[in-house]
Amino acid sequence: MRAEDRDSFTAFVQEWSPPLMRVAFLLTGDRGLAEDLLQSSLEKVSRRWRHLADQQMAYGYVRRVMVNTHISWRRRRAVTEVLVDTWPDVAADDEPRPPRAGQALAALSHLPPRMRTAVVLRFHEGLTEAETAQAMGCSLGSVKSQASRGLARLREHLDPTPAPPRRSVTTTREDLP
Numbered sequence: 001m002r003a004e005d006r007d008s009f010t011a012f013v014q015e016w017s018p019p020l021m022r023v024a025f026l027l028t029g030d031r032g033l034a035e036d037l038l039q040s041s042l043e044k045v046s047r048r049w050r051h052l053a054d055q056q057m058a059y060g061y062v063r064r065v066m067v068n069t070h071i072s073w074r075r076r077r078a079v080t081e082v083l084v085d086t087w088p089d090v091a092a093d094d095e096p097r098p099p100r101a102g103q104a105l106a107a108l109s110h111l112p113p114r115m116r117t118a119v120v121l122r123f124h125e126g127l128t129e130a131e132t133a134q135a136m137g138c139s140l141g142s143v144k145s146q147a148s149r150g151l152a153r154l155r156e157h158l159d160p161t162p163a164p165p166r167r168s169v170t171t172t173r174e175d176l177p
Contacts, residue, residue: 005049008049012055012058013042015055016055016062020038020063021034022124023120023124023125024037024041024066024070026105026108026120027067027116027117027120037070037073041065041069044065044069045058045061045062060135063125063135064135067117067121067135067136068137070117071114071117074113103157103158104154106157107153107154107157107158110153110157111153111154114142115147115149116150117136117146118136118146118150119147119150119151119154121136122147123147123151129144129147132147
């Protein structure tokens with residue numbers, strides 16, 4: 001790697017590691033695995049660094065590499081997820097955490113990997129459905145269904161009280177004007 005590329009890559013890592021670490025943590029559910037995922041992904045990206053035009057594009061590329069690497073790890077070996085009661089301190093600054101962050105993280109850990117990835121990319125990262133589909137390497141319909149089902153499961157875990165049953169209304173021809 002050339003000196004100017006090395007300096008540019010170092011600046012990118014310093015600036016973008018905290019948000020990338022949050023994504024890695026949400027994907028893995030474990031701080032140690034998240035650090036390994038981020039490190040591995042940055043190492044892969046460093047080999048192609050000179051081809052990346054700007055830091056915003058590089059962020060998306062690293063995120064895509066993290067998703068693919070995480071999926072690959074899940075396929076190769078079973079990963080034990082650890083449920084935590086509190087949100088770990090992965091933010092660069094001391095932002096206040098949502099009061100139910102621990103519950104949300106625990107609920108997120110119950111989702112299957114693809115569903116979890118879709119929810120994290122759509123709602124934590126704020127990607128559009130098309131961008132999420134591109135990052136996950138799947139169809140737009142898959143993202144829609146995975147995200148919808150993931151949100152439904154999260155709601156079940158966060159608020160286990162069942163919703164009241166819907167009433168159906170039956171009409172006959174005589175009822176119509």
